Amino acid sequence: MDASSAYQDSLPVSSYALLAQLDDWGIDYRLHEHVPLRTVEDAKGVEDAFMAEGEAALRLKNLYLRDKKKRNHLISLEQDRDVDLKALGAELGLGNLSFGSADRLLEKLGVRPGAVTPLAMINGRDHNVRFYMDKAAQNADSIYMHPLVNDRTIGLSRDAFLAVMDRLGVEIQWV
Numbered sequence: 001m002d003a004s005s006a007y008q009d010s011l012p013v014s015s016y017a018l019l020a021q022l023d024d025w026g027i028d029y030r031l032h033e034h035v036p037l038r039t040v041e042d043a044k045g046v047e048d049a050f051m052a053e054g055e056a057a058l059r060l061k062n063l064y065l066r067d068k069k070k071r072n073h074l075i076s077l078e079q080d081r082d083v084d085l086k087a088l089g090a091e092l093g094l095g096n097l098s099f100g101s102a103d104r105l106l107e108k109l110g111v112r113p114g115a116v117t118p119l120a121m122i123n124g125r126d127h128n129v130r131f132y133m134d135k136a137a138q139n140a141d142s143i144y145m146h147p148l149v150n151d152r153t154i155g156l157s158r159d160a161f162l163a164v165m166d167r168l169g170v171e172i173q174w175v
Helices: 005-010 015-024 040-044 085-091 102-109 118-127 135-139 158-168
Strands: 030-033 057-067 072-078 097-099 130-133 142-145 152-157 172-174
Touching: 005 015, 015 118, 057 102, 072 102, 072 118, 085 097, 102 118, 118 130, 118 158, 135 158, 142 158, 152 158
Parallel strands: 057 142, 072 130, 130 172
Antiparallel strands: 030 152, 057 072, 057 097, 142 152
């Protein structure tokens, strides 16, 4: 199964349900539909169509990782930031990090590969997933991310993003 909205009914929380929750909370967002995106390179091919000129935008790449103690971590970074897993693990005091399996990703975050997003913490919070966010988000006007599927992107203001994380009860650790 792919990570597009065609299969969202098989997720613990569908993209529609997530967006309805954001609406119920009064969270403003901009929804953009596009071809399924699996990589940063794919995203770069479509993001100009929905980016506002002159905005300080943060576009993310998201890593679902596990440490040696089998703890789960979701790390969201600026899409062009170079990542050395060994150095990142040392910086965060987590030791060696490795990518979690697709099965574990679905179990812990409720998404499939290609749709990993900070918004998956709607599921991750109940599975003791730790969330780390790039410090660049603190200076962004807008943050772009998938709403649990990879053929949609939403843009949230920095304050709206922080409000969502607060509503979810997610502690953000800045990296």
